[in-house]
Amino acid sequence: MSDKLQQAISGDRRVMARLLSQIENGDLLVSEVLPDNQSIEYNSWSTMAITGAPGVGKSVLVDALMNQWAGQGLRVALLAVDPSSPRTGGALLGDRVRMSSVDNPNINERVYVRSIATRSSSGSVPLIVEDMAAFLIACGWERILIETVGSGQAELRCAAVADRIVVVEGPARGDGVQAEKAGLLELADIVLVNKADLDGAERHAGELRESYALDGEDAPDVLLTSGLKGIGIEEAAVALLELPSSGRALRARMRERLLGQHERRLVLHPSYNEVLNGLCEGTFDIDEALKQLQGEENERAS
């Protein structure tokens, strides 16, 4: 094992990719091979979640940022999450289609892109991504971006796995009341209003700023970008690289970690699929299913 680990750390991407699969599949525990590095860092970040609704341009924006950062000599890895089918478990992972940075021979030594399916986890990011990111950091990748599944207003699981949260918005995303609603926007360390070349982007950014102004001093910045047209990318790349934590997310982060780990225990329970089948067939109800998944777990723990 330690041979493989050494190869991965010294730059063998094939070995690194294989070890990442083992981590993803639960065959290799990061805690067993790497020193504990769970402390929350406020001054600089290693992992950054890029989240926002489907179609706001996350992938193209991430690619533009990776081009910038890798161009400056940083080693940047992207964990791009797409949903698994709840019916078959299969997934179509299409984020590479929009990635030009991995295909640019001048910088692709410093760019790593890995597509990840949500598999059995609910939410926009499976928690195992945190372990995969820790492993990439150990292999010398300096900044890890996590592109979540396109998600709506209340999907906060990304807070559990990333040091910073970037919310990507699009133009004309509803009226001014949308900007006032509670949820994901409250946890953002910065907001990028993408597709800035389109009508409504300026106005939406204005509404967001107005809403944040009521929060007082720790309000996140709202920047206008266009990943496709290259508008505001250099500025955003600088702002994101130095982005301080708003500090507002600590409680939410811990809550998401707690809930996420609880869910992971249920999902990894040996009888999980059996219990799901039982629910589909009507052999037992939700209470009995929970009892079965939690009861045995507790017995084993005690």
Added chain:
Amino acid sequence: MGWVPCRIMEQPLRIVVAKPGLDGHDRGAKVVARALRDAGHEVIYTGLRRTSQQIVDAVRDEDARFLGLSSLSGAHAHLFPQVCQKLVEAGLDDVIVFGGGIIPQEDRPALHQAGIRAVFGPGTPTSEILEFIQQASVKNDSGVGQESDWYWESSA
């Protein structure tokens, strides 16, 4: 629609579906990608007009077990073996490669020779491709650079 039995696999197969070369038609690749998805696999789709090196890099970084290549431009005889050779050079000799598209019967022996374990023409039922994936995945010598004469006799 009735209840579908849960057939979620413990560990889905990771499969890169790629289009080398310059033709701009990816309907076939998308149909195959969708069929593989619906069979419970994780399909990484690379998009159009990839170079051999880009495809090999994607297979390496995504740790894919299978690579599906699609070509409708007639350049398969050149591009498919080139991808295979680069895979072997990159130490990815255990990756299982299959191809599809407009590929005349007389071109196929050379592709099998290059390590491609199946070539599917137009009209192949997607169930046949899934059957190939299943059979190839339980063999331990069906990788592109591994010593084996085995290849799938496709119906189209």
